[in-house]
Amino acid sequence: MSDSLFENLRLELRRGCLTLAVLANLRTERYGYTLRKALEEAGLEMDEGTLYPLLRRLEGQGLLASEWREENKRRKRFYRLTPDGERMFDHLAAELQRINASLERIIAEAHA
Amino acid sequence: MTTLFERYLHAVGEALPKDVVAADVTAEIADDLHSRAEEREAELGRELTDEEAAAILREYGDPRVVAARYGRVQSLIGPELLPYYWSTLTLALVVVVALELVVGGISAIVRADGLRFFSALDVAVHSLVWVFTIVTVIFAAAERVPQGRQRLARVMRWDPRALAAPSALPPVARSSSLAEFIANTLALLVLLDARGAHRVPLDRLVATMLSDLHLTLTVAWQPALVGTAVGAALVAIAAMIAFLRPQAAVVHEMLRMLGSVVAIVGLAMTLASGPLFDPGGGIATTIGYVTLGAAIAVLAVQAVLSVRALLVRAPMPTPKSARG
Numbered sequence: 001m002s003d004s005l006f007e008n009l010r011l012e013l014r015r016g017c018l019t020l021a022v023l024a025n026l027r028t029e030r031y032g033y034t035l036r037k038a039l040e041e042a043g044l045e046m047d048e049g050t051l052y053p054l055l056r057r058l059e060g061q062g063l064l065a066s067e068w069r070e071e072n073k074r075r076k077r078f079y080r081l082t083p084d085g086e087r088m089f090d091h092l093a094a095e096l097q098r099i100n101a102s103l104e105r106i107i108a109e110a111h112a
Numbered sequence: 113m114t115t116l117f118e119r120y121l122h123a124v125g126e127a128l129p130k131d132v133v134a135a136d137v138t139a140e141i142a143d144d145l146h147s148r149a150e151e152r153e154a155e156l157g158r159e160l161t162d163e164e165a166a167a168i169l170r171e172y173g174d175p176r177v178v179a180a181r182y183g184r185v186q187s188l189i190g191p192e193l194l195p196y197y198w199s200t201l202t203l204a205l206v207v208v209v210a211l212e213l214v215v216g217g218i219s220a221i222v223r224a225d226g227l228r229f230f231s232a233l234d235v236a237v238h239s240l241v242w243v244f245t246i247v248t249v250i251f252a253a254a255e256r257v258p259q260g261r262q263r264l265a266r267v268m269r270w271d272p273r274a275l276a277a278p279s280a281l282p283p284v285a286r287s288s289s290l291a292e293f294i295a296n297t298l299a300l301l302v303l304l305d306a307r308g309a310h311r312v313p314l315d316r317l318v319a320t321m322l323s324d325l326h327l328t329l330t331v332a333w334q335p336a337l338v339g340t341a342v343g344a345a346l347v348a349i350a351a352m353i354a355f356l357r358p359q360a361a362v363v364h365e366m367l368r369m370l371g372s373v374v375a376i377v378g379l380a381m382t383l384a385s386g387p388l389f390d391p392g393g394g395i396a397t398t399i400g401y402v403t404l405g406a407a408i409a410v411l412a413v414q415a416v417l418s419v420r421a422l423l424v425r426a427p428m429p430t431p432k433s434a435r436g
Contacts, residue, residue: 031143032140032143032144033143033144033147033148036144048141048144048172049172049173049177049178049181050181052137052140052141052144052181052182053181053182056132056137056182068139074143074146075139075143076143077136077139077140077143
């Protein structure tokens with residue numbers, strides 16, 4: 001099995017999950033750097049080249065709201081979920097659980 | 113360190129797409145970079161050297177790549193339009209080049225100047241570049257204007273009922289279509305020069321042979337020359353299409369059949385129109401008629417084989433579920 005193929009498929013698998021993880025983490029207000037650290041601690045490393053454009057897209061889609069504020073003598077952009085974002089997160093989380101349940105059944109059958 | 117970061121942020125800002133507020137993006141990246149640098153400085157208990165700051169930037173990535181991630185469009189032509197792009201490009205290339213070669217061929221025959229065909233080839237090469245550019249620009253633009261993708265997809269709409277039935281013709285092997293293309297193009301070149309331009313050594317050979325026999329060709333040969341030249345051009349075009357699209361076996365076979373028919377008509381007109389040589393009669397005329405007759409017979413067999421291949425169709429696959 002080629003390592004690069006595994007890496008490609010793994011990235012594909014992670015992509016949607018990362019969006020969900022970001023939404024989950026932004027139920028409390030955070031700025032980019034601390035968000036990345038929080039994800040990393042939870043075991044979901046995400047490089048900033050992916051994270052910041054993703055935040056921007058989610059904001060453009062009305063799921064996130066942002067605000068520039070000063071903290072530690074530097075201006076930082078704080079993000080948090082909008083009410084739309086909360087609803088979307090609930091839907092997506094439920095969907096992920098459904099997918100997980102199906103997958104577990106399918107994988108269990110494959111192993112049987 | 114500051115100047116290094118500043119230069120980096122400036123480079124990102126320059127490369128950002130126009131619809132993004134650059135200051136907003138770079139301020140956010142700046143905060144991230146400084147937070148990282150501070151974390152690293154806390155670990156080391158001292159300020160970072162230039163080399164250590166550069167390492168942070170290297171990890172962050174090429175400013176152009178970082179900036180490009182903020183773009184709405186991430187590819188020149190996306191996966192939705194790509195199949196339409198390829199089919200449009202191949203069709204446009206084949207049609208334009210074929211038209212130019214046919215026009216060049218006809219003009220070479222009419223003006224009795226074989227070099228005209230070569231200049232048509234030269235024009236055709238330029239057209240390839242133009243067609244490629246124009247088609248690519250149109251599709252790249254559709255990818256970028258609002259609703260462009262949907263509009264172009266509507267133009268290219270397909271109908272399940274209009275899909276062609278699978279043909280019994282297997283795809284044409286590229287080696288055979290390439291050989292066919294080369295052979296017919298060479299034949300075309302020789303034929304185009306055969307009418308007195310005397311640029312191909314073969315013509316001079318024929319002319320010398322005939323003058324040794326004290327014979328000259330009459331105008332009766334003209335339809336045969338035009339017919340076989342156009343026929344060879346059609347088969348060359350068929351071969352070119354089959355080379356680009358081995359699946360297009362039906363189009364290939366149809367054009368080949370048309371090429372045979374055109375050549376047969378030309379040869380038959382020559383056969384019917386009288387003296388082949390000046391002076392007429394004698395063994396040379398007999399050989400001429402026999403050669404023309406043999407060529408017509410070979411081409412007729414070829415045409416019949418083409419028709420037969422086209423008429424035999426594969427049975428449609430009919431899965432039970434699709435019938436209900």
